[in-house]
Amino acid sequence: MPFIMGQIVPEAVERYLSGLNQASDSTLIDIARTGAEQELPLVDAEVGALLRVLACSIGASRILEIGTAIGYSGIWLAGALPASGTLLTMELDPARARVARENFERAGLADRVSVIVGDAQRMIAKLSGPFDLIFQDGSKQLYLPLLDRLASLLRPGGLLITDNVLWDGEVVPGFVLEPKRSADDTRAIAEYNQRLNAHPQLVTATVPLRDGVAISVKRPA
DSSP, X not given: OOOOTTSSSOHHHHHHHHHHOOOOOHHHHHHHHHHHHTTOOOOOHHHHHHHHHHHHHTTXXXXXXXXXXXXXXXXXXXXTSOTTOEEEEEESOHHHHHHHHHHHHHTTOGGXXXXXXXXXXXXXXXXXXXXXXXXXXXXXXXXXXXXXXXXXXXXXXXXXXXXXXXGGGTTSTTTOSSOOSOHHHHHHHHHHHHHHHHOTTEEEEEEOSTTOEEEEEEOOO
């Protein structure tokens, strides 16, 4: 079966959901526009709304994000935090991190966000938990190597949310006749999905929204 845009979620349904989303403000819309113009890997507004709902649902006050980009998903997450809450977000690219800090300031959230610049694999080894929610949207090659460490940083009942787990459908063998994604990244995500769904500390469900979002809750200790 050939893959066409919107086959995971039909385009008409995506447009309908987009029209219902009232949570995206002018700052988020402007950042999303900039991201599209620069072809940056930002989440969709509907995924952003899902992040905010999930963070609110567990009363998150301490959040970790892997893959800041220019701060778009971080604003959705930080917007769910109480005034005393904290978002730690990691970005490899210093230029993107600088823009992200500016965007957090524009959104009025700079006081509860810390942008950490550097390699996530090295930085995460130095972090102390627990976190209420972790959003994994960094290098796909690091999804699996970081999984056990991220699970250890979550509190019991905390959420690990992973973006891009369906990878335009390319994780399904034979679904896409002419793959456009990196074969190495596709293989890494497929291996991650298998391990995530079998992880002894996590219970996972995948939402086929946009490029696929896996939602994992940490089992009680």
